Amino acid sequence: MDLKQKIRSIPDFPKAGILFRDITTLLSDAAGFTYVVDQLTRRYQDRAVDVVAGIESRGFIIGGAIAYQLKKGFVPIRKPGKLPAEKLSVSYSLEYGTDRVEMHTDAIARGARVLLVDDLLATGGTMKAACELVEKAGGEVVECAFIIHLADLPGEQLLKKYSVFSLISYD
Amino acid sequence: MDLKQKIRSIPDFPKAGILFRDITTLLSDAAGFTYVVDQLTRRYQDRAVDVVAGIESRGFIIGGAIAYQLKKGFVPIRKPGKLPAEKLSVSYSLEYGTDRVEMHTDAIARGARVLLVDDLLATGGTMKAACELVEKAGGEVVECAFIIHLADLPGEQLLKKYSVFSLISYD
Numbered sequence: 001m002d003l004k005q006k007i008r009s010i011p012d013f014p015k016a017g018i019l020f021r022d023i024t025t026l027l028s029d030a031a032g033f034t035y036v037v038d039q040l041t042r043r044y045q046d047r048a049v050d051v052v053a054g055i056e057s058r059g060f061i062i063g064g065a066i067a068y069q070l071k072k073g074f075v076p077i078r079k080p081g082k083l084p085a086e087k088l089s090v091s092y093s094l095e096y097g098t099d100r101v102e103m104h105t106d107a108i109a110r111g112a113r114v115l116l117v118d119d120l121l122a123t124g125g126t127m128k129a130a131c132e133l134v135e136k137a138g139g140e141v142v143e144c145a146f147i148i149h150l151a152d153l154p155g156e157q158l159l160k161k162y163s164v165f166s167l168i169s170y171d
Numbered sequence: 172m173d174l175k176q177k178i179r180s181i182p183d184f185p186k187a188g189i190l191f192r193d194i195t196t197l198l199s200d201a202a203g204f205t206y207v208v209d210q211l212t213r214r215y216q217d218r219a220v221d222v223v224a225g226i227e228s229r230g231f232i233i234g235g236a237i238a239y240q241l242k243k244g245f246v247p248i249r250k251p252g253k254l255p256a257e258k259l260s261v262s263y264s265l266e267y268g269t270d271r272v273e274m275h276t277d278a279i280a281r282g283a284r285v286l287l288v289d290d291l292l293a294t295g296g297t298m299k300a301a302c303e304l305v306e307k308a309g310g311e312v313v314e315c316a317f318i319i320h321l322a323d324l325p326g327e328q329l330l331k332k333y334s335v336f337s338l339i340s341y342d
Binding site: 014034068074 | 198200240
């Protein structure tokens with residue numbers, strides 16, 4: 001399936017000069033959404049994965065579906081201030097300033113093999129922080145899975161310690 | 172399955188006097204997460220549903236899994252400023268001030284039968300605004316589905332125009 005045909009490209013969002021890859025047109029297409037989840041699920045169904053962690057917010061949509069298909073639990077990695085119980089936190093750099101992701105301290109067991117899911121790999125900052133959260137909790141990153149990889153950005157380099165997979169790539 | 176045993180209750184979050192029902196402990200439990208998605212999917216698999224819409228953010232986790240299981244597309248209903256293309260918007264009242272939800276104008280076809288999903292029904296303000304978004308786009312609400320209903324709050328009353336279903340209820 002040609003996923004790129006189902007993805008909409010929007011110039012100058014969220015700011016001038018950015019060509020935004022909008023997956024909502026892919027997700028709302030039943031065949032497209034099913035294909036994405038099937039492809040990612042197949043990749044992991046014979047591998048040792050204990051739990052799937054999705055990154056807020058678009059990573060929740062496909063991460064939840066993949067966790068269900070793999071018959072595993074789902075762990076949300078969230079923006080600051082959203083999680084109600086004791087949590088771990090990792091900061092990362094943005095172009096201007098910093099941001100932070102959080103995960104409940106008891107979200108994964110020590111030694112758990114965690115599949116991380118997000119929709120798009122750009123600079124990789126959020127995913128790297130998510131990997132560090134998993135490691136802080138004593139877990140092991142199986143792979144970082146994405147629908148889209150923006151290959152002109154340094155995300156793969158930033159994540160070089162980890163295994164990275166994406167269904168499609170834009171140069 | 173006794174879902175309440177898998178849900179954690181946290182006093183005074185996000186503010187004093189609120190007993191927060193934390194579903195992350197349910198979602199991270201493989202059997203619990205599978206059960207929730209299975210129960211909701213079964214309810215809709217023989218009904219005419221064209222698309223599943225989930226409300227940001229926790230509605231994305233179960234909404235995505237349900238859409239996949241039903242072999243339907245998924246539409247995100249998001250907080251303001253997140254969606255990149257032309258969108259519809261509905262405001263609703265909070266205890267102090269107002270908030271807003273948004274959906275892409277082309278997210279659903281006219282006449283589409285839409286299943287709306289969120290994790291928890293409290294005051295119902297967000298879900299009512301989401302129903303109005305669907306209707307603005309020319310769609311029809313099949314049902315509003317939740318894991319949890321907080322029965323001491325007026326959510327069901329606010330949503331009385333719509334069919335509402337939840338897996339469990341707290342008095």
